[in-house]
Amino acid sequence: MALRRILYCGDPILSRKAGRIHEMDDGVVELLRDLRETMLEAGGLGLAAAQIGVPLAAVTVLRDPESDSVLKLINPRIVEQEGEQEGSESCLSLPTLRGVVIRPARVVVEALDLNGEVIRAEGEGLMARCLAHEVDHLDGRLFIDSVEPDSLCWLRPDESEEAGYRTEPTTVEEAREAFDRLRKQREGLT
Numbered sequence: 001m002a003l004r005r006i007l008y009c010g011d012p013i014l015s016r017k018a019g020r021i022h023e024m025d026d027g028v029v030e031l032l033r034d035l036r037e038t039m040l041e042a043g044g045l046g047l048a049a050a051q052i053g054v055p056l057a058a059v060t061v062l063r064d065p066e067s068d069s070v071l072k073l074i075n076p077r078i079v080e081q082e083g084e085q086e087g088s089e090s091c092l093s094l095p096t097l098r099g100v101v102i103r104p105a106r107v108v109v110e111a112l113d114l115n116g117e118v119i120r121a122e123g124e125g126l127m128a129r130c131l132a133h134e135v136d137h138l139d140g141r142l143f144i145d146s147v148e149p150d151s152l153c154w155l156r157p158d159e160s161e162e163a164g165y166r167t168e169p170t171t172v173e174e175a176r177e178a179f180d181r182l183r184k185q186r187e188g189l190t
C-alpha cells in the first residue's frame with residue numbers, strides 16, 4: 001500500500017474525462033487500495049483516481065467514519081436521482097476552500113466492484129452529496145465549477161473562534177489563482 005500525492009485544482013488531469021476500466025487486474029486492485037489509504041490519511045470523505053494522477057474511472061467514498069468502511073467504485077455512474085439539497089462542500093484537491101453546491105437529495109450509483117460484478121450504492125443527504133461529487137470528478141468537474149459563487153470562502157485557522165477557524169470570502173477566480181500558485185510552488189517553478 002502506498003500513500004499518493006493529491007493533485008491541486010488546475011492540474012490538467014483533474015479536468016479530463018476519466019477513462020473506463022475494462023479489466024480488474026492487479027493495477028486496479030492496487031489503485032483502489034492506494035485511493036482508500038490516501039483518502040483516510042487525508043481525512044477526506046471521497047477521492048477520485050484523477051486526484052492522485054490516474055485518469056481512470058475509480059473512486060472511493062467513506063461509508064462509515066467509525067469503522068473506516070470504504071466503498072470502492074469502478075466506472076460509477078448515476079442511474080437515479082431525485083430532489084435537491086443545498087449544502088457546503090470541500091475537496092482534497094482544493095484544500096481549505098469551501099462553498100455551497102446544489103446536489104440531488106438522493107442518488108443511486110451503479111458501478112463495478114473489484115470482481116467485475118455490478119453493484120449499486122444508494123445515498124441520501126451527505127452520502128448523496130459525496131457520490132455526486134465523486135462522479136463529477138470523473139467528468140473532469142470540481143466543486144468550484146458548480147459552486148454558488150457568493151458562498152465560496154477560505155477556512156483560515158483562528159484559535160479565537162470556537163470552530164478553530166474563521167471564514168474569509170473569496171471568488172472563483174481568486175481561488176483558482178491561489179491553487180495555480182500552490183501547484184507552481186510544488187513543481188519548483190517559482
Ligand code: NI
Pocket residue numbers: 046090091092093133137
Ligand atoms: Ni473532490
